[in-house]
Amino acid sequence: MLRQTANKKRQGAPRRRMGDTMNLGRLLSDVARRLPERRGLVWGAQSWTWAEIDARVNALVAALAARGLGKGDKLLVHARNCNQLFESQWAAFKLGAVWVPTNVRLTPPEVGYLARNSDAEALIYEDAFPEHADATGLDKRIAIGQPRSGEDAYEALVAEHAGAQGFEAEVSRNDPCWFFYTSGTTGKPKGGVLTHGQMAFVVTNHIADLMPDTGPEDVSLVVAPLSHGAGAHALPQVARGACSVIPGTTAFDEAECWRLVEEYRVTNLFTVPTILNRLVQHEAVDRYDHASLKYVIYAGAPMYREDQKEALAKLGKVIVQYYGLGEVTGNITVLPRELHDLDDARMPLGSCGYPRTGMEIAIKAPDGRRLGPDQNGEICVRGPAVFGGYYKNDEANAKALQDGWFHTGDLGRTDTRGFLFITGRASDMYISGGSNVYPREAEEVLLSHPAVGEVAVLGVPDPKWGEAGVAVAVLADGQEADEDKLLTFLDGKLAKYKWPRRVFFWPELPKSGYGKVPKHLIRQTLYARGDLQEGKGP
Structure with missing residues (x-):
């Protein structure tokens, strides 16, 4: 009887229909209607109101539609942070197409792979990357800057379709809006399918958990690529009418970031621990007024306790941590600003939150x-x-x-x-003498040594123990240390089976385009340089 009742309930339940979810592009349309004259985006010396941004996006939607793009088509975009990259995201959403941004640090063959893997129909690219555009093999190309033969100019298309009526394709919750490619630390990058319904939740969740009082008076500084985490962070800014400021410099410039914080009274920013460390440790942090900051959000990698303390000492209780992968668009945990503290007893040490x-x-x-x-x-x-x-x-x-x-x-x-x-x-853990070893434990202890600026610990094959640990350290400015000093420092702080067997000193650690330290690359470099030899262990 119970089973029959359950079956009847399922039979009578309403089915989802096409068009049962808000098109994510409506976030921009709504804010443009609500706050048309308020500034929504700054890039270098240029700025645009919400009405101007929406009009430019609507023009791009019309231009893409005129070139045969529609719902479900994949739009590959290869560009550094700029207003056109920002606009292309919203144009893809409104069109019902799929935004496929790349990491500009990728090589032409890697971008070619993304074009083929995503089944891209068209490309928007910055004219500084002609080899990358050619590697895609795509015929429909729109150049930001100077187009080549057979290509369209982005700004000319926007001008041609100026005044286009707003359009938002009907979508369902599971319709894709963004392919979020992994960094590809092992194997080929994988395209995570982000959907309209999923991302509507992500936007709401970011506002609720990361920066709950965000509104039109707020300003967000963009210091990471809009193609990935910063692009997700920009969505709630649009939803709440907060202006986003993109630095005009092509290379990361700590002094310029702090100048913009002061000039625009920036209230929030999203970054990764390595970049936050650079901002906090740069002398410009003391030259510019950053009292406007309310939320400095960091994610993408764990932040070591010594670095947390330095950021808290310089910036106050404004730092917020979240943990999450692209596949859940950052939505796993949050450690809010009120739980960050200089006093170890007042915060859950080592935790990334709840x-x-x-x-x-x-x-x-x-x-x-x-x-x-x-x-x-x-x-x-x-x-x-x-x-x-x-x-x-x-x-x-x-x-x-x-x-x-x-x-x-x-x-x-x-x-x-x-x-x-x-x-x-799981790929970082190694097994030494039958015991599981988690490199982060040794990294935390080594980073508390005053001579260590950065460190990475990883497992390598060892004929006696199966695997053994090695450390690669970057010394802090003006500091000296050797292998014996660092290993002795671990005594009494960490079980000996967790110690790295060797310590190597490098001028810097390699970083991915997302600010992470790719340990597989460190491992490859150790063998390529002859620091380690196959079959011999450390």
């Missing part, structure tokens, strides 16, 4: 069992922020999406209060 509103975290064993507090396992998450899967990659989907959970590939544990502690990537 679950985001509407999201659930589980720590799982390899056999799928859900583990209890203080047990280490894989971090899994479910909720409305989980993406629609990887584009054309059934194998990756089967691995990442199991039993209704997204499996992050990160390792961690929760405490009895639900705070999450990341112990490393």
Whole structure:
């Protein structure tokens, strides 16, 4: 009887229909109607009101439609931060197309791969990257700047279609709006399918959990690529009518960032720990007024305790941490500004925070069992922020999406209060003499040494122990240290099986386009330089 009743309920339940979800592009349309004359975007010496931004986006939508693009078509975009990159995102959304931004640090063959993998129909690219454009093999090309033969000029198209009527395609919750490509630290990059319904939740969640009082009086500084995390951060700014400021310099310039904070009374910014460290440690932080800052949000990698303290000492209680991957668009945990403190006793040390509103975290064993507090396992998450899967990659989907959970590939544990502690990537963990070793533990201790500016610990093959750890350290300015001093420093602070066997000193650590330290590249470089030899261990 119960089963019959349940079946009847399912039969009578309303079905989702096409057009059952707001097109994400309406966020821009709405703010342009509500705040037409308020400044919405600044790039260098130029600025645009919300009405002007929306008009330019509508013109681009009309231009793309005139060239045969429509709902579901993939629009590849390769450009550094600029107003056109910002506009292309909203144009793709309104058209019902899929925005496929690239990382400008990619090589032409890598961009060519993204074009083929995404089934891109057209390309918008900055004219500084002609080889990248050619590698895509696409015929429909729009150049930001000077077009070449057979290409359209972005600004000419916007001018040609000026005054175009606003348009927002009808979409459903699961219709894709953005392919968020992974950084590809192992294998080829995978295209995470972000959808209109998912991203509507992400925008709401970012406002609720990261910067809850954001409104038209706020200003956001863009210091990371809009093609990835900063692009997601820009969406709630638009939703709340907050202006975004893009530095006019092509290279990252700490002094220019602080000057803009003072000039525009910037209230929030999104960055990664490595960039936040550079901002805090630069002398310009003391030359410019940054009292307007309310939220300095960092994500993308763990921030070590010594770096947290330095940021708090310089900026005050404004830093906010979140943990999340592109596949859930940052929505896993939050450690709000009120839980950041210089006093170790007043914050959950080493934690990246508690679950985001509407999201659930589980720590799982390899056999799928859900583990209890203080047990280490894989971090899994479910909720409305989980993406629609990887584009054309059934194998990756089967691995990442199991039993209704997204499996992050990160390792961690929760405490009895639900705070999450990341112990490393599953791929970073190594097994030495039968014991699991999580490199982050050694990294935390080594970074507390005054001579160490940056450090990465990783496992390498060892004939005796199976795997053993090595450390690559970057010394802080004006500091000296050697291998013996750093290893001795670990004594009494870390179990000896967790110690790295060797310490190498480099002038800098390699960084990906997302500010992360790719340990596979460090490992390759150690062998290529002859610091390590195959089969011999460290």
